[in-house]
Amino acid sequence: MKLRGLYAITDSQLLAGKFLKYVEAALEGGVTLLQYRDKSDDQARRLREAETLLTLCERYKTRLIINDDAELAARIGAGVHLGQSDGPLTPARALLGRQAIIGSTCHDQLPLAEQAAKEGASYVAFGRFFNSTTKPGAPTASLELLDQARASLHLPICVIGGISLENAAPLVNHGADLLAVVHGLFGADSADEVTRRARAFNALFNS
Ligand SMILES: Cc1ncc(COP(=O)(O)OP(=O)(O)O)c(N)n1
Ligand SMILES: Cc1nc(C(=O)O)sc1CCOP(=O)(O)O
Ligand SMILES: [Mg+2]
Numbered sequence: 001m002k003l004r005g006l007y008a009i010t011d012s013q014l015l016a017g018k019f020l021k022y023v024e025a026a027l028e029g030g031v032t033l034l035q036y037r038d039k040s041d042d043q044a045r046r047l048r049e050a051e052t053l054l055t056l057c058e059r060y061k062t063r064l065i066i067n068d069d070a071e072l073a074a075r076i077g078a079g080v081h082l083g084q085s086d087g088p089l090t091p092a093r094a095l096l097g098r099q100a101i102i103g104s105t106c107h108d109q110l111p112l113a114e115q116a117a118k119e120g121a122s123y124v125a126f127g128r129f130f131n132s133t134t135k136p137g138a139p140t141a142s143l144e145l146l147d148q149a150r151a152s153l154h155l156p157i158c159v160i161g162g163i164s165l166e167n168a169a170p171l172v173n174h175g176a177d178l179l180a181v182v183h184g185l186f187g188a189d190s191a192d193e194v195t196r197r198a199r200a201f202n203a204l205f206n207s
Helices: 020-030 043-060 069-074 089-096 111-116 142-153 169-173 191-203
Strands: 005-009 032-034 065-066 079-082 104-107 125-128 158-159 180-181
Touching: 005 020, 005 158, 005 191, 020 032, 020 043, 020 191, 032 043, 043 065, 043 069, 065 069, 069 079, 069 089, 089 104, 089 125, 104 111, 111 125, 111 142, 125 142, 125 180, 142 158, 142 169
Parallel strands: 005 032, 005 180, 032 065, 065 079, 079 104, 104 125, 125 158, 158 180
Antiparallel strands: none
């Protein structure tokens, strides 16, 4: 499967009261990867929601990624996204198997991406590229870094952090394969607008 296009990431606060409606609206518009990102400790709810999202993803032929939690990913047969403090990649690959999608946060550091590639990551993520209300404190990354990453890495490159329809085009032009978006997708006033935004993000890869 080609990892290229929109990477939608859920946010439990932003999507409160409209979680499945907005997620399905995004899937309707086209989503390459969907990440379930819930930073709570409510294991029962996390399992329930992850299973529901997996069923929805199967219907739309989208791959589900669980943020932070390789055990939950293994339990339901999804992929996982691991940050630098979320545990090592090698055991996660052993746990999830060769086919699983495993992503790695590399902030603004190429050496982290090279290491992640060696340890079996399926994609590497750089960010944040713009101001983010979802994660304001994340380290910043630049288009120059993206150029260097594109020239030296042979893995799909994901970009994240404050991405919107207004600022995403240069990231694609500088070699990003996956646009990871929370607020710029789900911070919409209606489900129809989420679908429209998803289509418009994907169209950036065809222009
Ligand atoms: C696609 C993608 N890229 C980066 C992150 C951030 O991961 P991390 O640094 O572990 O921070 P949290 O999201 O866990 O707060 C991500 N989740 N997804
Ligand atoms: C979860 C996350 N990680 C980041 C990083 O830079 O590693 S930025 C970020 C938040 C992404 O949400 P939004 O699209 O609303 O800015
Ligand atoms: Mg994490």
